[in-house]
Amino acid sequence: MLLNALAALGHRGIKTLSTFGRAGLMLFNxxxxxxxxxxxxxxxxxxxxxxxxxxxLIILVSGVFIGMVLGLQGYLVLTTYSAETSLGMLVALSLLRELGPVVAALLFAGRAGSALTAEIGLMRATEQLSSMEMMAVDPLRRVIAPRFWAGVISLPLLTIIFVAVGIWGGSLVGVSWKGIDAGFFWSAMQNAVDWRMDLVNCVIKSAVFAITVTWIALFNGYDAIPTSAGISRATTRTVVHSSLAVLGLDFVLTALMFGN
Incomplete structure (x- = not known):
């Protein structure tokens, strides 16, 4: 019984390492x-x-509502300590350092990542990739590379947009609804945020997430079983694996950037 369990564990480990190796070779080529x-x-x-x-669309709508929720909850907490004028600092730092990169990456994985996996998987199922190889066209350079670079470029830009509309949403709640002076809101944000470091760290996080999510999405599609059920499972794996990878990498990057 113990030997069977150890054998199954070893088989799973070898299979995982093989998957990482094939994914790395696909991206490298x-x-x-x-x-x-x-x-x-x-x-x-x-x-x-x-x-x-x-x-x-999903980035804009989600960013506004998350900023509004953050502004409302932050206001309720800060009023307990008579510090509601610090709402701008709370909203901006929360979005720049954590919520912006993480939530934008999760939304990107759900919308764009799943679409990439389904598209590549369908091309595999209909033998479009095999046809390219027969015509001496490299499917990795023709199909995978443009989609990879598009994901790497798009997500950092979408993250910046998400943060911007989120801060605007927080100001709507704080200034327009709760009556915080606009000067206090924006000055608190400007004084607390190191735009060079916080913005750079935000972009670095989003770039790492972009590489990870796009890589996972493309490999799951490229490696999918060429059936409708196989493509469905690959799409589900993309969303699950991307979400776990984003959350795990977020902790590592946060510890490296702000751990000291």
Whole structure:
């Protein structure tokens, strides 16, 4: 019984390492090599629209409401200590350091990541990738690379937009609803936020999340079983694995950036 359990554990570990190796090779072969800007630029622009622009609506709406909720809850807590004028600091720091990168990445994984996995998985199921190989077209450079770079470029920009509309949503609650003086709100935010360090750390976090989420999404689609059930399971894995990876990496990055 014990030997069977150890054998199963070892088999699972070997399978996991093999998956990481295949994912790494896929990404390496897709993005490393001689750049072909003339061929890749139209593909990249199309994927920037599909991955980035089409994710704008959920980012804007979610950012406003999260900022409003954060402003309302922050106001209720700060009034206990007669410190409601610090609401701008609370909203800005919370969004820049934590909520902005993390929530934007989770939304990106749910919307764009799942779409990428389903698209690549469908191309695998309909043998479009095999057809490219038969025509001497590298599917990794033609299909995977533009989508990867589109995800890496899009998520940091979407995160900045999310933070901006979130701060605006917090100001709506604090200034327009609860009556905090606008000067106090914005001056508290400006005095507390180190725009160079906090904004840089926010962009670094979102870039790491972008690489991770896009990589997971593309590999799950590329490695999916070419059936409807296989594509469905791959799409589910993308959302689950991306969410866990984002939350785990968030702790590591936060400890490195603010642990001292």
């Amino acid at each position: 897709a993005v490393v090599g001689k750049p072909e800007f003339r061929k890749q630029a139209p593909l990249l622009m199309r994927q920037l629209y599909n991955v980035g622009v089409l994710s704008m």
